[in-house]
Amino acid sequence: MIIALRLGLVAALLLAWELASGRLVPEFFVSRPSAIAVALANYIQDGMIFFHMGVTATEAIAGFLLGGGAGFAAGLLLGRQPVLADVLDPFLTAFYSLPKVALAPLYVLWFGIGIEMKIVLAATIVFFLVFLNTYSGVRQVSREQLTILRLMGASEWQTMRMVVVPSAVSWVFTGLRLSVPYALIGAIVGEMIASNRGLGFVLSDAAGQFSTANVFAALLVITVLAILLNMAVRLAEKMLMPWQHAGNRREFSV
């Protein structure tokens, strides 16, 4: 039922767009769904779009893993070492306040215009989101559960493995889920600034040729990539935290 309503909404919007284009708004600015479909079909037939999609996905995923891993490690460390966290706080806040894409020109100088620069840019953005979430997750670990483990004679490493990490992992995933679009931002902005491949390049290339239909088609492909990455994170979340939906399988009661 909901799905039917959604499809109806999409159909209505597309129809309105098709009709308005060239009549109410110049086609140059908004293109039209039929033209976009043709542009998309051309992209797919040509096959190059899959290469570009692969490049962007590689950059985003590598940046995501790199930034996520570093953010997770830093969050665990600082979460368990409050003094270190206090010392570093102003520096982290300063760095956090900096819009990370502003680092792109610097990264071009450091890493060139290859894939590395996009990976590092995506990783820098992802790092902070995952770090901050891991850090709050670690700070919110139940002191009672930690104490219970210590009464059983657990070492710091054992409490880390059995309590801190699993307890923080739902926060980590919140950070990771938030990170998906930002990893893509890093990769695509990097490509738009300096590259001859990737969806960011396709996008700026289409815009450079004033082909609005191609711009919209590229945006669609980017959206599809974002949805795929989102689904991958959700799948990993389900597999790594089976207890999270275990509670949902129980009948609701108060």
Place this chain on the structure above:
Amino acid sequence: MDWPVTMLLFEQVDMDFSANGRAVPAVRGVDLAVEAGEIVTLVGPSGCGKSTLLNITAGLFAPSRGRALYNGAPIRGINTRVGYMTQNDHLLPWRDVLGNISVPMEIAGLSQARKRERAEELLSLVGLSGFEKAYPAQLSGGMRKRAALARLLAQDPETLLMDEPFGALDAQLRLLLQAELRRVAKRFGKTVLFVTHDLDEAVAIADRCVIFAGRPGRIAEVLPITLPVDRDLFKLRFDPAYNELCARLWSIIAPELASGLAASQ
């Protein structure tokens, strides 16, 4: 014949907690010696410091005044010689029942096979066989208590601190576990501190029953439970000496309850 060893010694223990910057007295002048291998039950109205004494024994905090000695030495920091089954079960939500029971055995470094075997034993003891793969969120309150009990027994500590462990259980299972606790404790010489609101239980499993009173809490009376060491818990109901002791305990507690009620009105 070996001499009784004092496992736990409270000497003039006072405990204050600070609330809004003011010291609020919680426990006053507690003197108590618990021998190794002794089962001591603690009863009394809530808020009279029973859990506080267990917390001090576990080393979660030190007395404000007086001394608390474990095995002859002052308790400093977390006391890993005790196993503590707190009022809340504190199971780890991300581990299933089997995983939760395995925690103390993993810490002790038991082999995979030994862990598995011991966990199966304990699960059937507490009546949770078949629930190995269930997560705490899927269990009822009573089942969670049973899992926490199995975890405590898996830890196999020298001293067991148990804070209202059987409160949420049905009568049959409770009797079964009381008997099992006494059997295990006596067989392996465990020292047990056991808080309960159930006066029959306080008599049935105890070698001695400590009765608390008032706010701030203090020990009102200590009742030696003069029942045989190898008593049969399933037949106690028909034992005149047991019924006598329960009546005794009730008569000590009842005025306490009445004055507590009057105070709260």
